[in-house]
Amino acid sequence: MSFIPREQLKTEAERLYNELKPKAAELTARDRRAIPQQEMPSQAPEERVKNMQEVTYGYSKEQAVVEALRCLQCKKALCIEGCPVRIDIPAFIKAIVDEDFKKSIDIIKRDSLLPAICGRVCPQETQCQEKCTLGAALKDKNKSVSIGRLERYVADWERENNLVTSPDVKPETGKSVAVIGSGPASITVAGDVRREGHRVVMFEAFHRPGGVIVYGIPEFRMPKAIVDAEIKALQAMGVEVKTNFLVGRTRKLKDLMDKDGFDAVFIGTGAGLPRFMHIEGENLVGVFSANEYLTRANLMKAYDAGRADTPIFKSRKVAVLGGGNVAMDSARMAKRIGAQKVSIVYRRSEVELPARIEEVHHAMEEGIEFRLLTNAQRVLGDEKGLVQAIETLSYELGEPDESGRRRPVPIKGSEQILEVDTVIVAIGNDSNPLIKQTTDGLETNKWGNVIVDENCKTSLDRVYAGGDIALGSATVILAMGQGRTAAKAINQLLAGS
Amino acid sequence: MNKIREKTQLAGNVFQYVIEAPLIASERKPGQFVIVQIDTSFGERIPLTIADADPAAGTVTLIFQVVGKTTEHFSRLKPGEAVENILGPLGRPTHIEKVGHVVCVGGGIGVAPLYPITEGFRRAGNTITAIIGARSKELLILEDKMRAVADELVVTTDDGSYGRKAFVTEPLKEVCAGPNPPQLAVAIGPPVMMKNCAATTKPFGVKTFVSLNTIMVDGTGMCGGCRVTVGGETKFVCVDGPEFDGHLVDFDNMMLRLNAYRDFERQAHEGCKLDAEIGKLQGGLV
Numbered sequence: 001m002s003f004i005p006r007e008q009l010k011t012e013a014e015r016l017y018n019e020l021k022p023k024a025a026e027l028t029a030r031d032r033r034a035i036p037q038q039e040m041p042s043q044a045p046e047e048r049v050k051n052m053q054e055v056t057y058g059y060s061k062e063q064a065v066v067e068a069l070r071c072l073q074c075k076k077a078l079c080i081e082g083c084p085v086r087i088d089i090p091a092f093i094k095a096i097v098d099e100d101f102k103k104s105i106d107i108i109k110r111d112s113l114l115p116a117i118c119g120r121v122c123p124q125e126t127q128c129q130e131k132c133t134l135g136a137a138l139k140d141k142n143k144s145v146s147i148g149r150l151e152r153y154v155a156d157w158e159r160e161n162n163l164v165t166s167p168d169v170k171p172e173t174g175k176s177v178a179v180i181g182s183g184p185a186s187i188t189v190a191g192d193v194r195r196e197g198h199r200v201v202m203f204e205a206f207h208r209p210g211g212v213i214v215y216g217i218p219e220f221r222m223p224k225a226i227v228d229a230e231i232k233a234l235q236a237m238g239v240e241v242k243t244n245f246l247v248g249r250t251r252k253l254k255d256l257m258d259k260d261g262f263d264a265v266f267i268g269t270g271a272g273l274p275r276f277m278h279i280e281g282e283n284l285v286g287v288f289s290a291n292e293y294l295t296r297a298n299l300m301k302a303y304d305a306g307r308a309d310t311p312i313f314k315s316r317k318v319a320v321l322g323g324g325n326v327a328m329d330s331a332r333m334a335k336r337i338g339a340q341k342v343s344i345v346y347r348r349s350e351v352e353l354p355a356r357i358e359e360v361h362h363a364m365e366e367g368i369e370f371r372l373l374t375n376a377q378r379v380l381g382d383e384k385g386l387v388q389a390i391e392t393l394s395y396e397l398g399e400p401d402e403s404g405r406r407r408p409v410p411i412k413g414s415e416q417i418l419e420v421d422t423v424i425v426a427i428g429n430d431s432n433p434l435i436k437q438t439t440d441g442l443e444t445n446k447w448g449n450v451i452v453d454e455n456c457k458t459s460l461d462r463v464y465a466g467g468d469i470a471l472g473s474a475t476v477i478l479a480m481g482q483g484r485t486a487a488k489a490i491n492q493l494l495a496g497s
Numbered sequence: 498m499n500k501i502r503e504k505t506q507l508a509g510n511v512f513q514y515v516i517e518a519p520l521i522a523s524e525r526k527p528g529q530f531v532i533v534q535i536d537t538s539f540g541e542r543i544p545l546t547i548a549d550a551d552p553a554a555g556t557v558t559l560i561f562q563v564v565g566k567t568t569e570h571f572s573r574l575k576p577g578e579a580v581e582n583i584l585g586p587l588g589r590p591t592h593i594e595k596v597g598h599v600v601c602v603g604g605g606i607g608v609a610p611l612y613p614i615t616e617g618f619r620r621a622g623n624t625i626t627a628i629i630g631a632r633s634k635e636l637l638i639l640e641d642k643m644r645a646v647a648d649e650l651v652v653t654t655d656d657g658s659y660g661r662k663a664f665v666t667e668p669l670k671e672v673c674a675g676p677n678p679p680q681l682a683v684a685i686g687p688p689v690m691m692k693n694c695a696a697t698t699k700p701f702g703v704k705t706f707v708s709l710n711t712i713m714v715d716g717t718g719m720c721g722g723c724r725v726t727v728g729g730e731t732k733f734v735c736v737d738g739p740e741f742d743g744h745l746v747d748f749d750n751m752m753l754r755l756n757a758y759r760d761f762e763r764q765a766h767e768g769c770k771l772d773a774e775i776g777k778l779q780g781g782l783v
Contacts, residue, residue, distance in 0.1 A: 292720035385753030
C-alpha cells in the first residue's frame with residue numbers, strides 16, 4: 001500500500017461522485033461492489049513525523065458520499081451485530097448518501113455519545129466492519145465499507161459547523177451522583193445521568209479531564225480539542241468537574257455518600273497500572289512504561305521542549321515491547337520526538353498484532369521497524385545504569401492457545417542483541433488498586449477488576465462501575481457501552497428512591 | 498484554591514509555605530505527600546512531602562529545597578498567590594504504633610517529612626531519639642520543632658559549624674549500640690544518607706524505614722516512573738510507598754534512576770536563573 005496525496009484522493013472522489021451520485025438510486029449490488037474503497041487522506045509520512053498534528057484529515061464530502069454508496073443496505077445488517085452499542089449503521093450511511101448529515105449524526109447519537117472519538121479509535125475491523133457483507137463478498141474484510149471513517153465524517157461535520165446541540169436537561173431532582181474518573185465511560189455516565197436532572201460531579205485525579213484520551217492517546221491520533229469539546233458540552237449541561245481529586249485518597253468513596261450526600265457513585269477509573277515484563281534490567285535508566293512515556297509527551301507536552309518543564313528522555317534507538325495501539329502510539333511518538341530508529345518488538349506475527357490495522361499501516365509508513373516473532377529476554381545496561389541494548393529471542397507459532405491465537409514458542413539458541421538506548425514497555429495495564437484498597441466491601445476478581453452485574457452494579461449498594469476498571473484493558477466503545485448501562489441503572493435507582 | 502498563606506525562608510534555598518488545601522489538610526496522615534504543579538499549561542508535576550497540616554485552618558505546610566527550574570519558580574511565588582494544582586494526600590501513611598524506643602533520623606530537607614512522623618510516634622507513646630543533620634548550620638531546619646517532639650535530640654553538621662561534627666550515622670550507631678537500643682529506626686533524607694543509615698542499623702537488627710522521593714508524573718500508580726527495587730521486587734513509590742524497609746531497598750539503582758534527567762534539569766535551571774538575572778537587569782534599567 002503506497003501513500004496517495006490528499007488532493008489526488010479528493011479529485012478522484014469528485015469524479016466518482018459526479019458519475020455515481022445522479023444514478024445513486026439505480027445502483028445494483030454489483031455496481032456498488034465495483035466502487036473503489038475510499039482511502040483515508042493523511043499527511044505525507046515524511047512530513048507528519050516532524051509534527052504532532054493529526055495524521056489523518058478525514059474524508060472530503062465527495063469521498064464520504066462515494067464510500068457511503070458502497071454500502072449494500074443489507075436487510076439483515078450484520079454490521080449492527082458487530083457494533084458493541086448497536087448503532088443503526090445502514091441508516092446513518094443512507095443519510096450520508098442523501099447528504100442529510102444532520103440526520104446521519106442524529107441516528108448515530110441515539111446509541112453512541114462519542115462518535116468523533118469512536119470514529120477515530122474504534123477497532124472497526126474486528127467489530128462492525130468485520131461483519132460487513134461487502135467485505136465478505138470481496139473476500140477481504142479490509143475492503144468492507146469504511147464505517148468508522150464515515151462515522152467520523154458526520155461527527156466532525158456537526159462539530160465544525162457548530163451544530164452540536166446540548167441535550168435537554170430535566171428540572172433539578174435534588175439528587176446527586178459522583179462520577180469517578182473522566183474518561184469515556186465516565187463522560188457517558190455524566191451526560192446520561194445529568195439529562196435526568198440529577199446533580200453530577202465528576203472527579204479527576206489529573207489536572208485536566210479526559211482520561212486516557214488526554215494522557216495516553218497522542219494528539220496526532222486523537223486531537224485534544226475533540227475531547228475538550230465533549231467535556232465543555234458536559235459542563236454546559238451543568239456537570240461539575242473537579243480536577244486534582246483522587247477518590248480513595250483526597251476523599252474515601254464511602255465518604256462521598258455518607259458525608260457528602262451523593263446518592264450514587266460511578267467508578268470509571270480505567271486500567272491505570274502499567275504491566276512490566278519482569279525481566280532482568282527492567283529498572284535501568286531508559287526503560288519506561290508506555291503510560292509514562294506517553295503521559296510525559298502528551299499531557300505534560302514534553303514534545304514542546306521549548307516550553308514544557310517536563311523532560312522526556314533523549315533517545316536515538318528505541319525498542320517498543322508490545323503490538324497493540326499503545327505500542328504503535330509509543331513508537332510513533334518516539335519518532336516524532338527525534339529518535340532515529342524505532343523498532344516494535346512483538347512475539348507473534350503481523351496478523352496477530354492487536355493494534356488497529358490503520359495504526360499499523362501508519363507506523364510502517366513512518367518507518368517504524370517491525371521485529372515480529374521476537375521477544376525481549378533482558379535489558380542490558382552500562383556501568384551508569386543506562387540502557388545499552390536488549391537481548392531478544394526469536395519465536396515461532398505453535399498450537400492455538402486459550403485466546404484462539406497461535407501460541408508463540410521460543411526457538412532455542414536464537415538470542416540476538418538489539419542495540420537501543422530506550423525501551424518502552426507497552427504490554428498492557430492492570431486495574432489500579434487504589435479504590436479497592438480504600439473501599440471496604442468492594443469486590444474485585446483475580447485481575448483486580450471491579451466485579452459488576454449486568455447493570456454494572458458493584459457488590460456495594462448504590463455503587464456502579466464500568467469501562468476498563470471492570471473490563472480490564474478494553475476499548476473506548478465498550479467503556480461507553482458500559483457507561484450507558486450504568487447510567488440507565490442509576491437513573492432507575494434514583495427515580496425509584 | 499491553593500492560595501499561599503505564609504512563606505518562610507528556612508535556610509539558604511529551603512522554603513516553607515503554608516497553603517490553603519482544606520481537603521488534603523483534613524485527610525492527610527504522617528508519611529504522605531502531594532503532587533504540585535504550579536502552571537497547568539506547561540508546568541511539571543513534582544512530589545513534595547507534607548511537613549504539617551492544620552485541619553481547622555484548612556492548610557498544609559510544604560517544605561522544599563530549590564533544586565531545579567520548577568522548585569526555583571515555586572520559590573518565587575508570594576503570599577496571596579496560588580499554586581494551580583495540588584493533588585493529595587498521596588501514598589500510604591506511616592504505620593504508627595507503640596513499639597518502645599524509636600530513633601528518627603533526618604538529613605537536610607528530609608527533616609521536613611520526618612517531623613510529622615516523629616510527632617506521630619511520640620503521640621503513640623514511644624520514646625523518641627531524634628538525630629538531625631545538615632551540611633552546615635545555615636542548612637539545618639526545624640530544630641526547635643524536632644526538639645519539642647523528641648526525648649533526646651542530637652544535631653550534627655558535616656562541617657562542624659553547629660552541633661556535633663559528624664554524619665548522622667555516627668550518633669545513630671551509638672544509639673543502636675547503647676544500653677537502650679531502638680526497636681525501630683526511621684531515616685529520611687538524601688538517598689546516600691538513607692542508604693548509609695540502613696547499612697548502619699542492619700548489623701544491629703533494628704528495623705529501619707526510609708521514605709523515598711523518586712521521580713513521579715501522576716503520583717497515582719499510572720506511570721511507574723517512580724519504581725524501585727525492594728527485596729528483588731519492583732515497587733511503585735507512589736502507591737506502594739513512599740516508605741519501605743531500608744534494608745531491602747536497592748539504593749544504587751534508585752540513585753541512578755533519580756539522575757535520568759539530570760542534564761535536562763541542569764540546563765532548564767540554568768536558563769531559568771539566567772532569565773531571572775536578565776529580568777532584574779531590565780527591571781533596573783527602566
